[in-house]
Amino acid sequence: MAVPSPEVVRAAQKASTDMADRETPFLYDEWYVAAFTDEVGRTLLRRTILDRRIVFYRTEAGEAVALADRCAHRSYPLSAGLLDGDTIVCGYHGFRYDVAGDCIEVPSAAKCPRSIGVKRFPLVEQGDLVWIWMGEGDATEPDLHKLPVVSFLTSDDWTRSKGYFHHPGNYVSLHENLLDLTHLSYVHAKSFGTPDYARAPFKTEMKDGYFKIRRSVVPTSLPPVWGDPTGLSGIATAARIATSEFLSPAFHLVSTSFYDDARPEEDRMVFSIHTAHLPTPETHGSTHYFIVHGRDFALADEAVTETMHRQLFTAFQEDVDAMSLLEDTLEHTPPSEMYEISVASDAPSIGMRQYIRRRAAAAAGAA
Secondary structure, three states: OOOOOHHHHHHHHHHHOOOOOOOOOOOOOOEEEEEEHHHOOOOOEEEEEOOEEEEEEEOOOOOEEEEEOOOOOOOOOHHHOEEEOOEEEOOOOOOEEOOOOEEEEOOOOOOOOOOOEOOEOOEEEEOOEEEEEOOOHHHOOOOHHHOOOOHHHOOOOOEEEEEEEEEOOOHHHHHHHHHOHHHHHOOOOOOOOOOOOOOOOEEEEEEOOEEEEEEEEEEEOOOHHHHHHHOOOOOOOEEEEEEEEEEEOOEEEEEEEEEEOOOOHHHOOOEEEEEEEEEEEEEOOEEEEEEEEEEOOOOOOHHHHHHHHHHHHHHHHHHHHHHHHHHHHHHOOOHHHOOOOOOHHHHHHHHHHHHHHHHHHHHHHHO
């Protein structure tokens, strides 16, 4: 059997110590997707983000609010209380909190004591997304320059659909899955993968905080989810140019262009899609997986939107299922037997994991 030698195993284990994994501390000084905009309304919404319980609601004027989901008195969850106007009344002893998180009423006290309150988290709404800033310490004040701004999320030139998965796994492995799309030929063999995808040539680009891999599958035959709406079905000379980009710990963008490579460049119709993969850690072992998919063709065709959404989210469920199997294997592998062997196409994934690990270590050192 071609079992790696003890020296190779030790080298692989040593290399892994420089890469983020499911035990790596969270990066709090980032914008994460907390919810879709239509999830936050006049009903208290409880959600755990980066191991912190948070309650969301909208004021009567429509402003989205996020507060720590714990009454300052005896830690009863505010999400189990009552939304009264723009305030939350704790369901245990009636302490009332305003939109700033300040306690403004204690029923058992004639005068509300000062300096009682809970943390309010900054929010920004962008298209269908509600972003939250989880900064602590020196990073408490939100850095708007870190807010991902991608035009297709709000532009009328794109038609979008969205969905959500509760992923029973770590967000780092989900990012790695998105950076190595070699798996399309295998995990997605029954959906939008093709046999030639894994062997197609690729180029990588890496710099601090940004990691990209671009794969050119030319010529190819497109699966129905792309071939049917573009009119490229049955064409053996189709091109599928896919780019996967890690933009932040909370934002991963996959962009793909399709065209008939047999036609002259000046005479070809190019069809483009973007998919924003938005993993927000819930805990170290679970992830809120938000997805927004967009296309720049057949913009007003609702049937295309419905069909593509159904087929795509079937494929994304395949990712969640595969990552769940991976997490189960990690859970049941003794540390002494745990090692991973990397190949050339893993370079962006390794860079991404090293980047997250460095930042986590720097944050721990600063703390």
